[in-house]
Amino acid sequence: MGANSVSSSEPETLYIQHFNEESRPLAFYLQKMGGYAAAKKAFAMTPDSIIEEVKKANLRGRGGAGFPTGMKWSFIPKQSPKPKYLVCNADESEPGTFKDRDIMRYTPHVLIEGMIIGAYAFGANNGYIYIRGEYVREAKLLNEAIDEAYKAGYLGKNILGSGFNFDLTVHRGAGAYICGEETGLLNSLEGKRGEPRVKPPFPAISGAFGGPTAVNNVETLAAVPHIINRGGEWFSKLGKIEKSGGTRLFCVSGHVKKPGLYEFNAGSVTLRELIYDHCHGILGDKKLKAVIPGGSSAPVLTADEIDVVLDIEPLMKIGSMLGSCGIMVVSEDTCVVQLLARITKFYAHESCGQCTPCREGCKWMEDVIERIEHGHGREQDLALLLDIADNINGKTLCALGDAAAGPVMSFVKKFRADFEAHIRGGKCPNA
């Protein structure tokens, strides 16, 4: 998986072409990748014009929600009695997602430079990279890169003579999915339980330690140096669809012949092209059963629904979501009931337990689906499942409830026959 999966049809990629061991050191970044030129350029610009450039770039958050990055930064108040913070969300906890890991592993300095520019743009002097606990190696590599950057004067006091100070710290998570939710992340960063906060106030007003905070995904921040170097308009035009600029990293896993990380211009590829052209089709040339297009929380698509352009709006239109671009391909000999049981178990396990519908409902759904999978389902269980999911969806404190409800509703609706076969036959028909 990973670095060798460069798409040959594209002459240039922003990320993937550098995904190899030799790109990592600062020396390589400076000599071969034009490293820290963007930071220099940014220091010559006004903070507002940097935000303007990012807005022009149509850069949308790559963590899953797709919120326009420039807009997010513009919400941070100019004057604040409390310190402002830039937090990089490197928790990458959505199952099926593995793009940020390679950015941090192979090109940590791109991320660091992106954070310096972002922090300068809205006036933060402190930054954190909240990295998931399992990324032990990446945390170590990031720390080494940060040390390099400090030594070379790219971090710390008076960066490149600009008068701007920026300190960057890597904070390792302890392995909770919910700490990928931005306010859960901030609580965890502050040393509290990883529980999402009530919004409003949004982090832009009161985030880390009560100060105005922007929380951005790794891939998002790593796009910023490119935008400053080559202009927002250039970046925007990389996108082949309205409202989305730049390129996107797709993490393809599951039953394809060539899984891995792929990079395409935003909106330039359909799901069918990705699976059959770039990933060389389904393993063993079996039939396609289902695709989860945006990490395990995205509602599932059937084999008939894959002629969809992979971007935020097209997927939303057919009732799913692009999310974090974690594409999981499922072939015909997979039991979708078992698959849903596993996904739901994950969300029940990862629910923080704060709010009622998610705490009680996710476990209830897990129990019912597991019962069905083991052949103890009842006819009324499917209606019950849909009802529980509906009672969770959109009614929880954070988006985890939606993430758990979406798969249940889509699996039961789209693969109802499989569920009914389990209930009526008392076992998995494929077993």
Added chain:
Amino acid sequence: MPKCIIDGREAEFAPGQNLIEVAKTVGVEIPYFCYHPGLSVVAQCRMCTVEIEKMPKLQTACSTAATEGMVVKTRSARAIQNQKSVMEFLLINHPLDCPICDKAGECDLQDESFAYGSPYSRYTEERRTYLDLDMGPVIKKNMNRCIHCTRCIRFGTEVAGIHEMVAVQRGNNTEITTIDGRPLETDYAGNYADVCPTGSLTLKDFRFKKRAWFLKKTSTVCEGCAKGCNMELHQDGNVIYRSLPRENMEINKYWLCDEGRFNFHYVHDQRRVLNPAIASASGLQMTDWKAGIAAAKAALAGRKVAILAGSDLTLEEAKLLLEVAPKQFGGAPVFHFGTPGIKTVLDDAPADKILKRKSKTSNLNGVEKLGIKPYAGLPAGIDAVLVVRGGRAQLPTDLDQAKSLVGIGVFNQPQVAKFAAVLPGASFAEKDGTIVNYEGREQKIKRAINPIGKSKLLPEILMMWVNQ
């Protein structure tokens, strides 16, 4: 004032007021569990979700401030559906053991379930259970009943100033407990039971004593210290079963300390002197009122008497003493006593950062305002003392120096072993009156029960004294 519309009713609000509070002002009840006006807002239980025009999602009323022109529907089809579903979620793992639960009858979960829930359950899986935990002498925990509202955690950190209640584990296995399972440390622990909207945290003191619906409630004021916290006394059959804080935003807000909460127990103390008693060779001997008063009079006759008035007496009682002292007790001087080391209101100060004061009697300020001087040892020439007190003022240790001692009021047997006569009086729960707290606020205490045993109110006792 700005206005919004709640269920078709126009409601005025102060900027920043949340929808639950605004709705209350126009008679609309929005159900909630995790919200508490005295604690921070966490919007966790999701019970208070309402529909607001121009907002696609349902919003939690507790965390939504009213804005000008906002149109809120608390009983729309979607809001009702959500109330039903939250009730269902809260009850699927609840043991539904109301028949043996102390909270039944005054339980938020029970009440809201009755009002908003469904009488049927669709849950057929095994219910979640937890192991028991001893949380010390005040609170009994039953985690199976918990709905994870976290009010207790927030009360600890935000009001009691101690982070001892925590959530451990997560998701469906979340357990609300103390850090490392240690016993509770705060001396405000009783409030944990008050804020709990279910029967998971109940008072050990009240456990299995009485059904809540049998209790008659009297609004009164705590006599535990000079703060004057407002409280309710709950009684049935002339027996007090508990006291609960009563909201007064200017004094104690919603809270009560454990000392004040459990102070009432002396009223029903086995050792309390409930009959007139006179000294005999074998110790104090019970007698009737006539003999008691005769013995008391005899003990003081021909002696130089001083009157010691507890600063736990009401203003009315203290005033009465001052009136009868010149004629009936030969102009005996009157002094007040109450808390060792606290002679005047100037010595009184906060004893902690929450409610407690150093003066452990309720009316120090009042008796001082009547001109009564603090007791500072027996004056020269005095050889007899008449002690008049409620149940709270601490007896001076040097009373033995007097040749003759007579007590009127609330005493227990060890306290009066050397007394010549004791006439049983009324405690704060058995009388009406006025007390003045540390800041000069006059408050009424109310009689919750009739004087128990043979005890009588002070005016009655003095009347008998005068007429006999």
